[in-house]
Amino acid sequence: MITVDGLTKSFTARDGTSVRALSDVGLDVAENEFLTVLGPSGCGKTTLLRAIAGLVPWDEGDILVDGVPVRGPGPDRSMVFQNFALLPWATVLDNVAFGLRVRGVGRAERTERARALLTTVGLADCAAKLPGELSGGMQQRVGIARALAVRPRVLLMDEPFGAVDEQTRRLLQEELLSLWEEQRLTVVFITHSMEEAVLLGDRVALMSACPGRIAEIVPVGLPRPRARDVGGVARSGEYGELTGYLWERLRAMHAEHRPERAAS
Incomplete structure (x- = not known):
């Protein structure tokens, strides 16, 4: 349904230097799939989503939706x-x-x-x-x-529940799962929450720190439908294992890019 091939994107910083946000990103999203995208802050998640939406240009690579190159916003995608x-x-x-x-x-x-x-x-x-x-x-x-x-055939969601309280977030997650289970759109969902990525997704695309790349695709084997028993899903052993694994991967990424402390 969605193919991202060799996507590279740079910005010009305020001081005039070039900052590479995405580097050689490759990603395939199947029709009717619910893909969640997770990564360190500033890794280019939103830039990737906006590129798929046709809202920002990029330097290199291709984005196809159902085999048609993305050249700008279109009625097949909604954000x-x-x-x-x-x-x-x-x-x-x-x-x-x-x-x-x-x-x-x-x-x-x-x-x-x-x-x-x-x-x-x-x-x-x-x-x-x-x-x-x-x-x-x-x-x-x-x-x-x-x-x-x-x-739309594709629903693009950029941390849509990030600005609400935790109780409201859980209710919205349940409602979104219900809507997706009824309509089976292709969804690409950006989040900074490991728990949310696992709860909602069929797969989790884990991005590396800036410049963003797809570091790993993690399958989520939790059974569907999930909307009827979100609490039960969150209490399952597989849910705990997956969120724990994603946290370890993210923590390692942060450690790799953490500035060394000056010697005292």
Whole structure:
């Protein structure tokens, strides 16, 4: 479904020097797969996701979605951001319908589709409210509904639950699992949480420190569906082993790139 081949990306820092964010990244994501991406802070996870979305250019390599080269944003891909990115002056209903409006979908159809998705994410009673009247978790539900409204084949999620409290995060994880189990989209989900990466993913793509590369692909053999018993999954021995393994790998990466302490 998604093929990333030899992706390399550099930025120009404020002092004018070139900083390589990604180096020769290779990654394949199967159709209907839920892939989570984990790595040290600053390893290029978000840059990789934005490149797949067609939101940033890159220096070398190719990105294909269903065999078609990515040249920019497209209707086959939809993105959910950590900071919600909602229109503060628009109602919840209009926020969900925004992408449909941009694509020229008629008012009646986009309203019907938006209301159906608000019901799906448990916000049917909030259609007329403004985003500022909602909690962070509710705002992220709106963001997910908006992303799903355009019926993408690929859902790209950039640490979407990073800005909410732990209880809300767990509820959103359960809801996302339920939505994915119903719709079976192809999902690429960026996270800094080992627990979240294992709980949600079919596989975990572990990235190395900057410049980012795919250091390892870790299969997650936990049974599905998981939404009905997230607590049971989190208590399983395999879950503990996988999260422990990922932590050891991340800790080793941090140690390799930690500046040596000056001699006293």
